[in-house]
Amino acid sequence: MDLFPVPPTPGRRLTGRVTATLKAEAGGGDYGFVTRPIDALEVAYEGIPGDRHFGLTRRSGGREPWYPRGTEMRNDRQVSLLAVDELAAIAGGLDIPEVKAEWIGGNMVIDGLPQLSMMPPRTRLMFAGGAVIAIEGQNGPCRFSGKSIAVHYPGREDIEHGFVKVAKRLRGVVGWIERPGVIRPGEEVVARVPEHWTYAPPAGVDG
Amino acid sequence: MDLFPVPPTPGRRLTGRVTATLKAEAGGGDYGFVTRPIDALEVAYEGIPGDRHFGLTRRSGGREPWYPRGTEMRNDRQVSLLAVDELAAIAGGLDIPEVKAEWIGGNMVIDGLPQLSMMPPRTRLMFAGGAVIAIEGQNGPCRFSGKSIAVHYPGREDIEHGFVKVAKRLRGVVGWIERPGVIRPGEEVVARVPEHWTYAPPAGVDG
Numbered sequence: 001m002d003l004f005p006v007p008p009t010p011g012r013r014l015t016g017r018v019t020a021t022l023k024a025e026a027g028g029g030d031y032g033f034v035t036r037p038i039d040a041l042e043v044a045y046e047g048i049p050g051d052r053h054f055g056l057t058r059r060s061g062g063r064e065p066w067y068p069r070g071t072e073m074r075n076d077r078q079v080s081l082l083a084v085d086e087l088a089a090i091a092g093g094l095d096i097p098e099v100k101a102e103w104i105g106g107n108m109v110i111d112g113l114p115q116l117s118m119m120p121p122r123t124r125l126m127f128a129g130g131a132v133i134a135i136e137g138q139n140g141p142c143r144f145s146g147k148s149i150a151v152h153y154p155g156r157e158d159i160e161h162g163f164v165k166v167a168k169r170l171r172g173v174v175g176w177i178e179r180p181g182v183i184r185p186g187e188e189v190v191a192r193v194p195e196h197w198t199y200a201p202p203a204g205v206d207g
Numbered sequence: 208m209d210l211f212p213v214p215p216t217p218g219r220r221l222t223g224r225v226t227a228t229l230k231a232e233a234g235g236g237d238y239g240f241v242t243r244p245i246d247a248l249e250v251a252y253e254g255i256p257g258d259r260h261f262g263l264t265r266r267s268g269g270r271e272p273w274y275p276r277g278t279e280m281r282n283d284r285q286v287s288l289l290a291v292d293e294l295a296a297i298a299g300g301l302d303i304p305e306v307k308a309e310w311i312g313g314n315m316v317i318d319g320l321p322q323l324s325m326m327p328p329r330t331r332l333m334f335a336g337g338a339v340i341a342i343e344g345q346n347g348p349c350r351f352s353g354k355s356i357a358v359h360y361p362g363r364e365d366i367e368h369g370f371v372k373v374a375k376r377l378r379g380v381v382g383w384i385e386r387p388g389v390i391r392p393g394e395e396v397v398a399r400v401p402e403h404w405t406y407a408p409p410a411g412v413d414g
Contacts, residue, residue: 114408121329201321
């Protein structure tokens with residue numbers, strides 16, 4: 001039985017820095033997910049106190065088509081993390097000067113962790129102040145975020161749909177809190193990427 | 208920027224069946240992690256009520272060397288899942304007739320999901336009765352489990368250490384509860400393996 005048709009990728013450790021922390025008020029507004037920069041981000045086991053994504057559980061939506069919409073489930077999308085270089089790449093792809101993290105509901109912007117969006121689930125982001133966030137997975141770009149960006153570029157209605165294509169694998173990651181704490185802009189963050197591999201059992205077993 | 212030096216592995220869906228459900232009493236005993244078969248396994252957001260691994264949080268141990276031992280952290284190891292074929296492979300490797308799930312603290316035995324131990328983090332195990340378990344990752348075999356097996360094979364003290372080698376990548380997975388429910392032997396389980404890939408940013412960025 002060959003477990004590794006492709007050799008496993010060893011774990012590694014990378015260091016970056018937080019450049020911004022942001023929070024979405026519980027109320028919301030036209031674009032309920034829009035965040036605003038704050039001086040320090042408090043994170044608890046349930047997520048960010050006062051943020052609209054706070055909670056041990058959440059209701060399922062379009063990202064979980066296997067559940068009836070509104071099903072209560074564990075909240076694995078407590079925080080949205082974005083990368084400086086990926087935001088710039090999205091802006092470049094849309095031919096606009098910038099995409100601000102707050103427009104698309106980011107709770108944090110990180111610099112220096114290459115291909116943040118590609119970091120595998122179970123990666124731990126360990127912040128110098130003691131907080132730890134576990135990456136749940138890549139965040140998928142949606143039209144609502146595209147529309148929220150388009151508001152800032154009048155006449156560019158194409159951004160709403162364009163974002164969905166351009167931001168694929170660049171829209172950062174979502175995660176949940178492994179250890180509570182307070183995270184501040186300027187703080188160092190160490191990413192512990194675990195060993196990972198391709199799941200490739202014998203053919204003919206799907207069903 | 209090449210995100211995929213190795214092509215990503217598409218998501219897939221596999222079907223298996225639960226063959227046993229087991230629970231560790233809170234008390235424990237000589238080998239506190241030993242479980243015993245039960246007719247139905249209740250799972251809540253905190254794990255298995257009455258089981259020693261129940262809890263929204265747990266204390267860190269040897270598996271998290273980056274934390275001081277005993278640090279409170281999110282409990283991502285609520286349940287231990289084992290596979291019929293992998294238990295048989297371990298027994299074969301140790302040259303013994305069998306390895307019972309209860310000896311090594313399994314909460315569930317599953318048949319028909321090939322290479323269960325290799326299923327990537329973020330895989331969802333959806334049980335016919337409605338419960339859903341999210342795989343956190345591969346469980347690493349330890350000496351304590353080896354010793355617990357050796358008790359049943361007098362004169363085979365080599366099993367204590369042998370298990371650690373033989374059971375590597377065969378010792379099942381740990382996970383947490385995404386949706387509560389009751390799981391019973393005989394129940395069907397669908398594994399939703401997500402798309403996954405190799406994280407391979409440019410060289411020279413580790414630190």
